[in-house]
Amino acid sequence: MAITPKDIDRLIREHGLGACLECGKCTAICPMSEVFGDIEYGHTPRGIVEKALFDSDLITGDAIWYCLTCDVCTKGCPSGVHFRDFMEELREMMIAAGHDEHGVRCRLCNRYFVPDPSLKMMIEKMDVKDSTPEFLLTCPKCKTRDFGRKMMKNFAPGRFKE
């Protein structure tokens, strides 16, 4: 199922991107620059909102995959743009449409759970380049389940059914 401009338009409307006043507060408080160092304007919240409004191609390219979805921008926006929600829905829409080249899937459940840039940065920051710890490639849900299973195995073996 391909994504149409109309779909993106709906997201823009639903999440109030049209209300953007181009003040740039979102970008000023966005932690991405802390995390990724020097990032392109096109990767910042404001840049992305602008691209969205300008009908630019958000589907190709990796611009929308850097957001950490921390939602600080939404809190800082004076105009009521729900950027995180927009971003999450857009990404899901894309994964669903098969544009998964920038999304990492869980090694257990095979569901998309984190964008590629974030994962790469985590690996880099944690200095675990040699052997990717398995937990980094596991989605939180599976992580919880996996961890719980391990605990039960150790502390309540009786309750644990393989």
Added chain:
Amino acid sequence: MNELMMIPLIARIRSIREVTFDTLMFEVAIEKDGKEVPFSYLPGQFAELSVFGVGESPISITSTCTRPGLVEFAVREVGLVTEAMHNMRPGDNMGIRGPLGNGFPVDEMKGKDILFIAGGIGLAPLRGLINYVLDNRSDFGAVDIIYGARAPNLLCFDWEFDTWKAAPDTRVHLTIDAPAAGWNGSVGFVPAIVKELALPPGNRLAVACGPPIMIKYVLEDLAAAGYRDEDVITTLEMKMKCGVGKCGRCNIGAKYICVDGPVFRLSELKTIPSEY
């Protein structure tokens, strides 16, 4: 005449009397070095009165030399100096230089009938002469006084009229320009009254003093009535500063109004340019 021609004596104002709404009469005593000094003059002469710090103006003497006492000046407010005079009080000092000018030829007038013709403030210089004539009544013949003003309240020296009327062989003809409430006398311009009275020349001298337009018609009428130029006497007005024939202002033809005048016979006037 004081010894330094431009230095005034002090004229101390003794009293001020209202003549008309814009004319005051000042009675002054002349002082020199703090003492009162006599001041002798002829009818028709004038003096330079000054308000110190404001300026000087030529003003005709309206009192009569035959009556001892104070010197009188009737001053109409027309400019700065006269305005300042009007703001003075009894006791104040004016400067005075005079008497200046030739005055009326009283000796030559003796033995003649006299017709006085005056308009408005023009009575001021004539008043001195009229009183002089009446004080020396026996030296002169019949006296007729024609006097007019724009309105009854503008007739100067109205307190004199009854005395004049009461003098022997003397008639006073008063007139105003237009009818006014409370006025029972004749109405009409002075020249019209002159014509109406039609006093024949004979042994009569006419002495006219008043605004230029009045003088113009009166002189014409007198000539028409047969008066000779020698028998018509009038006064001229001109700007003056020094009053002694030096500053050059009142020069008309070869005459200086301040020393050769201000009294002229019509025959003399005809020797100088009629326009200045």
Added chain:
Amino acid sequence: MSDFEPKILIFACNWCSYAGADMAGVSRYQMPPNCRIIRVMCSARVRPEQVISALTQGLDAVLVLGCHPGDCHYTEGNYLTRRRGIMLKNLLETMGFEKNRFQVNWVSAAEGARFAQVVSEFVEEIKALGPSHVSRDKDTGTHA
């Protein structure tokens, strides 16, 4: 020259500067007693001839005060004052007066403190300049 007490004339417009002077009084701002105010309805009423006349009759300085530009009670009088003032000031300087002998300034009705400051500073400046070079009594005429 320290004893020199200049005599200074101020023309103040009725609506702003005269009121500003009132405000200074009400606020009890103290200032040197060298100035005398002549009230005019608008600073534009001040004839430059009056200023020149004051300076040549022996006054030491003249200050014209009006509303701030744009605030004139008569909408634009003080703009006229400003233009005339500039021309007059230049003329006086050209003729040998110090540049501060004649000044124009703007004081609003609310600016009591500013009035006091402007006046005090002006008096100080004139004191420093000393008496005006045009003093009638010293000169008795060229050809006399």
Added chain:
Amino acid sequence: MSRVKVGVFVCHCGSNIGGTVDVPDVVEYAKDLPLVHYSEDNLYTCSDAGLTAIKEKIKEHGLNRVVVASCTPRTHEELFRRTCEEAGVNRYLFEFVNLREHCSWIHMNQPQEATCKAKELVRLGAAKAARLRPLEIARAQIKPACLVIGGGVAGLSAAGSLAQQGFEVHLVERNDRLGGLTVDLWKLLPGDRPASELLHTLTARVTKNDNVTLYLSSELNEITGFIGSFKATLSTPSGKKDIEIGTVIVATGAVELEPLGLYNLGKTEGVITQMGLEKMLSDGRKDLGDVVFINCAGARGPDREYCGRLCCAVSIKNARYLKEADPDARVTVLQRDVMAFGTEFETEYRKAMCAGVRFIRFSPDRPPTTIGNDKVTGVRIYNQLTGEESDLSANTVVLTTPLAADSGASDLAQMLKVPVDKDGFFLEAHLKLRPVEFATDGVFIAGAARFPADIGEAVAQGTAAAAKAAAPMFAGEVSVEATTALTNPRLCSGCATCEAVCPFGAIEITQDRHGRPVSEVNAVMCKGCGACAAACPCGAIQQLGFTDSQIFEMVRSLARDGDPSGSEG
């Protein structure tokens, strides 16, 4: 012409003056001043006792000039003037000397200097008083009729309001129908009310009121006179018509700027102005496809510096209508910045944004360009932040142009002797202190003739102007400043300098009986600022109460009459 007798009354003001200034000494000094006949001190001159003293002394000494040396004229001048009047002295033969604010209070620690200064101030006051002349307060009758020029929203509001108050109103409209620009509008903000509805209400108020005489397809030809009695000549379809009115309201409105050639307006099909759009919308057309609005078209540039004020709101409004009418259409507003002032417009702005209208900023350095030869197909826009150029598709491009002054405004301004600004809009007396009024009495201004105004503002200004015009008409007369300018024709050269500097148009060059030009002051229009008196090289025009002679005498006395602290005192 009676003799000048000045009386000087010096006030202690309790200890306010007396505590610093030696008041009895000042009184003694005053006694010796020229023309001063009487001088005394009072504890409080403004008290009953003080006022009674003034009246008594006027009678007792025949005083005809009064000087009170006390506080500021700003508070008590009227009181003392009235007192003089009550004692039979013309109220303008009074002079105020300020010894409190301008002397004792500001020299509290210098009693000697303050006393000396007080003497000098009294001397100046007495010098001026001696030269004062009685003046009369003239009154001008006001004819309770108003000429409203322009039948747009502002004019209609003004006319309606005045007519309701019972005044005769003459409403002149150049076109053959009322309503002005509003006629072509579709819906109004806020509230989406159809423009026709409002117009109907306003028009009905005017047409149904007998007090209003309506002149359609008519113009003002000539107007002369001043507050209270203007005479105007109208050219109407039925010929010339002379009317007499007491006040005038200018509500001539403005025109929408049509900058032909800009963004290919008039060259490429599909490029229209907002007014064109409004007309299309009124006609029910909604098939406009993708629409791009370009704001600030012809405004805020070197040729026309001002901001059109309303344009943003108009583009917001129309963009939202279009978007709502066709949610699939792409509606984009290209803006330099959005001026949606007030909560109402801010809400509209948000509504439009939320409805999906795109607002995109452009820079005047690289303005958008239209694409398409015969018919417009898109707009190319440069995004400053991304540094990218992109194309927006467009079937219609709407230029949001500002309102501009009507070309006839300057002629009207000349006729009424009121000023216009550099853009041709009428200039009111003071933006903040005296809105809707001209410096010229009896002439008022409302609506877009003054500056671009929206409907609400036009209504408000029209009503405000009506209120201002009603005030003197209710009173029936205005009292006129007594300290006005007066020309002495003997001294006047007719050079017209006074005419040029008068801010009130009160001076006119006429001809005397010899046919020579001579200036003539209309005392009713004169406000007594004296600018003319200072400008006249001949000294022919004087401001009564502040004549050259009075001011000169003060200056002369200050400079030449000695220092009262010195030996001469």
Added chain:
Amino acid sequence: MTVIGYMKRSALEGVLGDISDKLEVIAPLPSGDKGAVELRRFEKGAQVSIGPVKPMLPLKTIFLPPVEQIFRFSKSENETTVTASTPITRDRVVFGALGCDIAALALIDEVFLREPVDEAYRERRTRTTIVALACEGQGPECFCASVGIDPVRPGGADVVMIPVKDGFIVETITKKGEQLGTMLQGALRDPTGPQKKTARSFTSTSRSDVDLSAPAGGWSAVWESEAWEDASARCIGCGICTVVCPTCHCFDVHDERHGNGGERFRKWDSCMAVNFTMMAHGENPRPQHRARVRQRYMHKLVYFPENHGAVACVGCGRCAVACPNRTGIGEVADRMREREEDSNE
């Protein structure tokens, strides 16, 4: 007239310096930067500019100053004290006066020394010794010879200095002159024969062909002359002619007040001024420019001769030089008579 000796030009400043200890010395001194000369008080050390340039202001300035205080007054209570001003404090000598200017004094004397005498003027006249400089004519405008003036030994001079090579032959004429002569003795030598001869044959180049006479018939004959129309058309009424004229003497009187005192002074006035005859009530008997121009020339050429027997012009030619439009009295007199001739035709 006695020749008392020869004085070297180079000795002049020294002599004047010595005299200035006893008398106030007035002499032509350079003025401004354009070679102009003005009669002023000589102070020791100053350079005298005696010779070819005529001072723009005539000798009358020494006797009738442009502005002259008449008296001071002061007021107290009800008393006014008037103090006459002192015209001069020392005896004076004027060096280098020109014949035309000296002759003009005689004309002014007619007015100011006639009763009542102007005391200030008389005092200045009697206390001033006049040393004339024999004049050979100082420019094409000179025409004193036309009005009967001897520019070499003018009447009215007390002493005459006749220029010869490098100096002057000094001759005394009057008693006053002899007294001054004694003060000059130290600087004098006996003149040589050639010097005496030069002095004897000294002549002036002044024009003698200017005719200022009025036609018979007095004022009425020229009253309507076209000369007035011509002269007044061009004339701007500035009155410089009256300022520079050695015989013009009209004055105005002003008061000045300061505090309780003040002064009265007189200053030169000009009949060319509009308000010369303007009266306090605003009436002006001579309101037209043409009438004022006529008055000036009529006074000089007709009225003054009628009263005093001589035209009030000494042929100095200053009016033509100073007039912005270079109109001289000779030219106007010619035009005035032309009319007369026309009407005789």
Added chain:
Amino acid sequence: MFHAIRTPGRMRDQLKDMQTRLREIAAAFLERPDALFFIGWEMTPDEKETRPFFARNPRQAQRLVWNDLCHPNPASYLPRLRDREGMIGVAVKGCDARALRELIRANQIERKNLFVLGIPCTGLVDPNTGAIASRCAECQYPVDFDYDETLGPMETPALTVERSAPDLDAMSLQQRRAFWKQELDKCIRCDACRKICYGCYCPECIFEMSDPKWATNRGDLADKIFYHAVRAYHLAGRCVGCDECARACPMGVRLDLLNRSLRDHAKEMFSFDGAGITDEKPLLRTFSTEDPDPFFGGDE
């Protein structure tokens, strides 16, 4: 003070031709029944200078001259002639035309009563030195006027623009004061400067007024400063730089410097082009809210 030498011979021939034309035009004008006179210049009796001449008939027109000595400004005569009925012809060079323009603006004369002949002036010379007059050397004004006729194209004279000494602005205060003391000492208050000025047309000059008596007429320095300051101020924005005041002064007071200084300041402060050049924005009759405000804050 002067820059160049007497007009070269070639140009003098040109002037001669212009003079011939001038006489023809004036004579033709004077043939008209409504012509009163034609104001131009004639030689003075000594043939060294020119002076104004009122030609009344075609014969007299032959006395008119045009050459490099025609300093007087004929426009000065017009205000007092405004009541005369009939046409007045007047020849004007550039500075005169500017004066004429100001006079018409100030209602002192009506254009319709004038026949104006424009003369393209190439600069006048000082009769004594033969050098170009300083004002002509500085003249850079177009003489835009609706002439009835001209003696050739009215162009801006392209002369050297170089300031002549003394430069008052460059002087110290003390020097300036000394300069004016020296100049004013010469002044004899004869009023020639004001009476010759085209711009002095007040019915009663304020110096002659009695109330207020502005001028003391005392002739002292204060009186002279008052006189000259007021005279100059009254001409601020109206002075056309014809320098007639300085020419008329019998004592050689440099009045032109005072007027020039005001003109310079007006140019510097208000970009005022000069009087008589355009009809827009006369200096002291208008203002701009954008005018400089050197006063605010007390000091410049």
